[in-house]
Amino acid sequence: MEFAEKLSALAAKVRQQRGVIQTEEATKNAFVMPFISTILGYDVFNPMEVVPEFIADVGLKKGEKIDYAIVKDGEVQILIECKKSTEPVKIEHASQLFRYFAVTNARIAILTNGEVYQFFTDLDAPNRMDAKPFLVLDLNDIDQSLIPELQKLSKDVFDLDSIISAAGELKYIGELKRTLAAQFKEPEDEWVKFLTTRVYTGPYTQKVREQFTTLVSKATKQFLNDQVNERLKKALGNPGFPQTEEATIPTAVTSTPVAEADLAEVDALETTLEEIEGYQIVRAIVCSEVKPVRVAQRDAKSYFAVLLDDNNRKPIARLHFNRTQKYIGIFDDNKEETRVPISSLEEIYEHTEALRATVKSYL
Structure with a gap:
């Protein structure tokens, strides 16, 4: 299993088990130790x-303990302090x-609660840990661009000099990205005015500020959606994206056969970020059975399809998110769909075995 796949598998485990993890020791055993080993x-x-x-005595403080020390080439290279997963990671814990x-x-x-890992070094002053992390890994929302840097800390390719040299850039890029994300989610007055x-060109009055606060929020969401669609278009090599196939699904039943004929093409669809996130979760789950590149997606008016080999005769799942009550469509051996209501994207992980079994049936 590749490094990124191992990370996705651990993230899936964290989502599945977080509800029963209530103590620091449980967090260490269930989440942190697998992170260190896997x-x-x-x-x-x-x-x-x-x-x-x-244990390393510090001044007058004797016998203090830190949760884990990782040793490489006979020297302590990494220190890890853990908090329970139910608590947010704060610098006060460090x-x-x-x-x-x-x-x-x-x-x-490393300061962690098993879900979020904050990595620190001594960029600001030698032998003194910085107050801000240079890398933040959130298993609930993995930043793919950080994976190569994280891998440099693994035992097989441990490259401390390389990651330290890149830490300065990682630190500020990470902070800028988090700042932008916060502004996109809930723009501050200065950002709206900017x-x-x-x-x-008119005067920036209170009325204008209120009007543009809404407009800025809408524009940033649409911009992000456009960027996601553009990247998917390039990845799929389909200049006409989003193009899709549509099947008629009776709303009064919970189980429907997959159409054997080619489905009608539908234009002018808007793929939402929530659908993309759901697709990424399904793909992460089934990548244990097939390479991620074989897992494709197609949008439709009434559902968002996840397919094997971009083949509508090989449906893996359907995401029915264009309604108040969301459903995930699961397929059996006869390619019949059963819609299961879900209240959050995390509940997709509850159907891991069924999704993998569907993929296996096509292999």
């Missing part, structure tokens, strides 16, 4: 590689990391 590649049961409850960072040879410190004054 993602970073270190043997958590070998004290020459991973030291739990690592007091022990700050102290230990100064008295060990470690250049990398954009408004570039398209509106």
